[in-house]
Amino acid sequence: MPSRNVAYPLFDADNHLYETQEALTRYLPKEYDGAIEYVNVRGRTKIAIRGQISEYIPNPTFDVVARPGAMEEYFKVGNPTGKTRREIFGEPMRAIPAFREPAPRLELMDELGIRRSLMFPTLASLIEERMKDDPELIHAVVHALNQWLHETWGFAYKDRIYTVPVITLPIVEKAIDELNWVVERGARAILIRPAPVPGFGGTRSFALPEFDPFWKRVVETGVLVALHSSDSGYATYANDWEGNKREFLPFKPNAFRQVHEWRPIEDAVTSLICHGALTRFPELKVAVIENGASWVGPVLNGLADVYKKMPHEFREDPVQVLRRNIHISPFWEEDMAALGDLIGIERVLFGSDYPHPEGLADPLTYVDHLVKLSEEDQAKVMGGNLARLIDG
Template sequence: MPAQPLSDTPTPGWRYKGPIFDADTHLYETPEAFDVYVPAKYKADWGLNYRHADDGQFALHVGNRKVEISADYMTEDFKIPPPGKLHEWLRAQKEGKAEVDMRVPITPTMTDPAERVKVLDAWDVRSSMLYCGNFVSAISYLDEPDPAYAILNAYNRWMLDQWKFNYQNKIFTCPVVTLADLPQAIEQAKWVVANGAKFILMPMGPFNGKAPAHPDHDPFWAILNEAGIGVVFHVSEAIYLKDHMAVWGEPMQKSRLRQTAFMWMHGYSERPVIETLSSFVLLNFFERFPNITLISAENGAEWVPSMLVKMDKVRGMAKNGYWPGGQLKERPSKIFKRHVKIVAYPEDDIGQIVAQTGDADWLLMGSDYPHSEGVEEPRIFADEACKDLTDEDTAKVMYENGMKMAGLPL
């Protein structure tokens, strides 16, 4: 029988009562995560650590550099914003109560796979994808290839120890991989495959002045293609836009709680994810590597319909132009929907998105647990986002699309 919700009695009235595949969950790092495997020569200048900055804020640091976007998120006694309560937390912060009334301790369900499985079972989440915790805020600070690989590889080894990359087919943990240096990226790809990764996480944007899907990077992708690896682009600071933002007077790597609406609109989410995903489609990447699935997580889905229309249009406009990966044999929109999956926001109008694109086969749900921005439990996603969908499409978004993507039986 399916497990019941965490309350003493089942909660009636759910929009969707079936099993769930959760495509957006997170861990919180345990104390040794940022240190245990870091080579000694990189610890002083590149090691990650929490401490009070010169301005008194408690923040994550990369060496001596304060990770601004981490400030004000976690307290020095390692309490965090409550899962699924972003609006309440922001309101409490505005009233000066966030540190007193709304912070909660990190629990074993956020740090230990066996404990996480108990929660997943209680919510009838059959399988889930797991991404890094506070580490994601520091990735843009790893801006030199050799130290970056040293820190990333050390973190990935900790993830493997703590969570495994495939924990009982219930939790697929995503190691962090970068194409900043092709030979080292190839070694990373071999290592994650050898250690059972089903999905990996990559920063959005170009690498070394080239699209990630550029044919020069094909030796890296060939390894992932043979293993059928899925590649996740999770919302994060798209540092490749740093120079562009500067001409607008918008410095990057600032506190998320204090940055402007313009930065939220253009430095995160839609712009970098559209540029990144369209580069794969328009460079004919999937003709060469049909076994790779791309996943966008926590970037929402409202931008997809207009992106598909635009890609189909520019294919015709560029018909006689230069195609580095060769001419496309199909409409870009058709290629996208076959090879790309998008984790929607619970506030997205998924009914309208499906009506505009023609189907729900490329959409996934994500709870963002245990972050405050998400929903308190996964089933709420259907109540908020799937209210205008048919039961058949709701089941696809909440469960079937994710299970098929992971190669698991329904």
């Protein structure tokens, strides 16, 4: 039974599945054999991308995972005793069927009191950055993953679990084809990495006019665009300061990178506004997932200041563009009422990050952090706002 009763249905904007080893390879074309492999390193299975072992996800098989909500205390009070990451995670657990398959996941959602959820892949976040010099490979791997997601989870299981396929953008025509493919199979939301888009001539913003045919098709389909936290490639920038070339490892953060942790989403949202995509396509629905909300105030202040000094660079007020198009799922430990004051409570989305260790062990406890809101506004945050985006 749910840990408590609420008077409204819950729609969780941030749930995750754990992929199996064949998720990226089962449907990968033969010409890309060997591009992705699982290898044994001193008794542990690791993933190798084109022969390069990645530590981005320490256990890419997900046979053993951190317990849901293992880091709640860390985010609540910090780390005053200086525990190691392993100590913070605590005792791991064997992955259960509900992390791997939709039918048992639906049963678990009933136990947790979650009516509907967006379901994001986990392993997908490492793909694009490690293949950015080969756009054709990126598209092939992403499509292979989407085929696996559709076969294993579906994109709208029982009209309650909305698994979110990945769309990569290096080749615009292929991105449109992929979008059409997933929408034809029931996708209601798509995952786009908040990062510069790799291509044959280097990287560029996805908000430049060359991507307009893609955004036009997104508007026509009505799907929600989810900018979910991923490896956005900012390790290169950090490495320039730190004097090394190590891989970005989310489970081994350091102080310098933590201070600038939200720079990728700041840049992504700012690009959508300053490069004009949200003005050319004002009906685009964008949700920022698992990126918190601490960056919102500074970005709004920066946009207001630039607009005051350079109004000729904008066709409309950039602050109002953000408030019109961008929806945000804040972390449970943040001030949701304050965020509502900044962007409107209709733009705030409940997301538990279940079953990741950074999320909530009991997603329903998110409502405990909405005490400053009326029950009507709590209902909007906990499900009504996302229902409007998905069903509308």
